[in-house]
Amino acid sequence: MSVHAHPDDESSKGAATLAKYAAEGVDVLVVTCTGGERGTVLNPAMDRPGVRENLAEIRRAEMDAARQILGVRQHFLGFVDSGPTEPPAEGCFAAIALEEAAVRLATLIREFRPHVVITYDETGGYPHPDHIRTHEVTIAAFDAAGDPGRFPEAGQPWQPAKLYYHGALSRAWFQTMHDAMTARGLDSGMQAVLAEFPDDAPAPQFTTRVPCADYFEVRDRALLAHATQIDPDGGFMRHDRNVERDVWPTEDYHLARSHVPVDLPENDLFAGVRPTR
Secondary structure, eight states: OEEESSTTHHHHSSHHHHHHHHHTTOOOEEEEEEOOTTOOOOOGGGOSTTTGGGHHHHHHHHHHHHHHHHTOEEEEEEEOOOOSOSSOOTTSGGGSOHHHHHHHHHHHHHHHOOSEEEEOOTTOSSOOHHHHHHHHHHHHHHHHHTOTTSOGGGOSOOOOSEEEEEOTTOHHHHHHHHHHHHHTTOOOOOHHHHHHSOTTOOOOOOSEEEEOGGGHHHHHHHHHHOTTTOOTTSGGGGSOHHHHHHHOOEEEEEEEEESSOOOSSBSOTTBTTBOOO
């Protein structure tokens, strides 16, 4: 189970991992906490009449297309996008009571019975209020789902074995890609992004690196399915995929909780859950 804030987050954070496990026969569920209703149109080609007015419906259709490309299931948790404003508007995901959201996710955990749950760390990956709330809700639901004394209305208890945080799009990734492309005489286009990271940004503490370069193409198709959010000629889509496969062929995670013995570092999110392959 991979828990995200908005449609498109699942395709920009760990999508190759999801596609890899789905192709191997794992039943993968993406949980999307909000509908992205208050998002913006980030692809200039999609910023046209009728799109902003129908953004919620369009983003649901984009999510369904991306889900099919990745080969996963998907469930909207049913909360309203908070938008980037502070403080969050009344009734939106970041403003509701934590327990109200946690019981909804705990119910889904007890129904789906995942062995592994993935979400963002306490920073949200970046400081959007919905990302931070997604972290808080997932932690609360992960801890409550296996406790028979919590949320008795949410069904029979089920304790996932492991909880991971995404390590997507770290400074280390951008710097490695920039250096590798520059060494090959290519314009990385990453200077502006690198400049946004503070000089004292901590190095990521990855415990688990999942080899998934064979699924980068699937990841990219899923990303492009979110046409309102992804400019095919800009941002993440610009870097050379062959360079990425050469210098960073994994998607990376931090093991935050485990109820099974682990031997770190890992190359499999299900290490300790299933027999060694």
